[in-house]
Amino acid sequence: MRVLVKDLKEHIGKQVELxxxxxxxxxxxxxxFLLLRDRTGIVQVVTGGQRLPLPESSLRVRGVVVESPKAPGGLExxxxxxxxxxxxxxxxPVEIPKEEWRAHPDTLLEYRYVTLRGEKARAPLRVQAALVRGFRRYLDRQGFTEIFTPKVVRAGAEGGSxxxxxxxxxKRAYLAQSxxxxxxxxxxxxxxxxxxxxVWRMEEHHTSRHLNEYLSLDVEMGFIGSEEEIMDLEEALLQEMLEEALTGAGDEIRLLGAEWPSFPKDIxxxxxxxxxxxxKEExxxxxxxxxxxxxxRLLGEYAKARWGTDWLFITKYPRALRPFYTHPEPDGTTRGFDLLFRGLEITSGGxxxxxxxxxxxxxxxxGMDPEGFQGYLEVFKYGMxxxxxxxxxxERLTQKLLGLPNVRYARAFPRDRHRLTP
Incomplete structure (x- = not known):
């Protein structure tokens, strides 16, 4: 029976198959000496007289587990x-054990199909999976239903641009931007x-924080009194997501040396x-x-200095800066908000x-034509x-949580202004 690297400590002195x-x-x-890597970690294997293949070959090894202080993890x-x-x-194309310090960032992305095998390359994806797991789990408990909406649409959620x-x-159709x-x-x-x-955004940006395709975690709830209830929900939701990441991907967080934030309470x-x-004034x-x-970024630093938090809600955005569906206020503002995390917008809502x-x-x-939104508008005739x-x-949340230099490292196969492969 196969034994995983993470379980070897329970088999000291015994024969195992890896x-x-x-x-x-x-x-x-x-x-x-060779290092064998599986989905749970790396262990040193000692052998002799073998004709070893090239790195990244897949192997089956049978042997005895012994303690070895000089070996990774103290076992071999x-x-x-x-x-x-x-x-x-x-x-x-890239030496996997040395990927983080020898390879050019573009090379790491160009050969993503193999560089993702590196421990530090795959770690953000494991953390992100845990964040999404916490997202689903919390909302399921709160009576939310997961939905699956079309990704080929007639018009955009925020207009034609x-x-x-x-x-x-x-006909002409579009990839859904939301x-x-x-x-x-x-x-x-x-x-x-x-x-x-x-979701897809046709933006010309080529920065460390923008992708043209990214994973969107969307929430919507009815029978609310104001946008304050939405922000309260997001605080509790993010707390569960961070807890799940610590529990389910703690080894990866430690491997990357991430400075984990305070929990988002009373943001x-x-x-x-x-x-x-x-x-302007301060x-x-x-x-x-x-x-x-x-x-x-400056507001993020301000929140950290004044309140000791990495999180900050910006509320009551002017109507000119929000999509058409945002609830307006008589004074020209709206019930729309953004959430900043360490000086970067990770949420837009309201x-x-x-x-x-x-x-x-x-x-x-x-300046938008209601005719292009008829299927959407019809439901509002029936008591919404x-x-x-x-x-x-x-990806943005993962990037900022882990201190990644580029949001592209928070997606397995990123799509940006210049990248369609692999």
Missing amino acids: WGFLHWRRDLGKIQ VQAEALEVLSPALEPT GLFGVDYFE PQLYKQIMVGVFERVYEVAP PRLTHKEARRIL LGYPVGQDLSEEAE QRIHRYEELLESLKAK PPHGGFAIGA
Whole structure:
């Protein structure tokens, strides 16, 4: 029976069978050292007289587990038999054990199909999987229903800009930039819904924080009193997500040396107007109407210095800066908010307009044609409740939690302005 590397400590002095990849090898005369990697870790194997294949070959090893203070993890396996299950046919384009310090970042991404095998390369994906698991688990307990919405759509959730067009038989269609309109419709069915799915944004950005395809964690709930309830929900949700990451991917978090944040409890809430005042008067930053990346970074530092937190809600955004479906206020603001984490926006959300005539008026005020939204608008003729929600960018959250230098390392196969492979 196969034994995993993480369980070897329970088999000291016993014979075991290991299956895994040849991570690294070294010949010292009659003695050969190799590192075997499986999905749970790496162990040193000692053998001799073998004709070892190239690194990344898949192997089966049978041997005895012994304690060895100099070996990784304090254990090694003294091999009695070694079988090559599938040999590597050529050297890897990047030496996997040395990937993080020898390879150029573009090389790591270009050969992602093999560089992902490295422990530090795969660790963010394991953390992200745990975050998503916590996301689903918390919302399931709160009576939410997971939904699955179309990704080929007639129009965008935020208008015609930023959309990837596709040929759909004799019609023109688009890749969905958000499930926003569909999750609002589904509030009329289940009251509380969520979705975990990719979205696409046709943006020209080529920065360390932007992707053109990313994983969106969407939430929408009905029968709310205000956007405050949505922010309260997100605080509790994020806490569970962080706890699940620590429990389910703690080894990966430690491997990456991540500075884990304080739990998001009682997150400060600044209005957009107050945030702009602080930037201008207290921080001396010449801010415009919208908050730039630098403004967000400064606000993140301000929240850390003043309240000792990595989290900050910016609320009451001006109507001009929010999508047409955001609930307006009489003073020209909205019930829309963003959540900043360490100075980076990871969430956009708020309360939505739930009355038909107000939605029509808002669409026209934004210069958008209601005809393109008929399937969406129809549901608002049938008593839609006050509702709202938010979306979390999974890669951005993972990047900031782990201190990754680039958001692309938080996605297995990133898609950006210049990358369509692998």
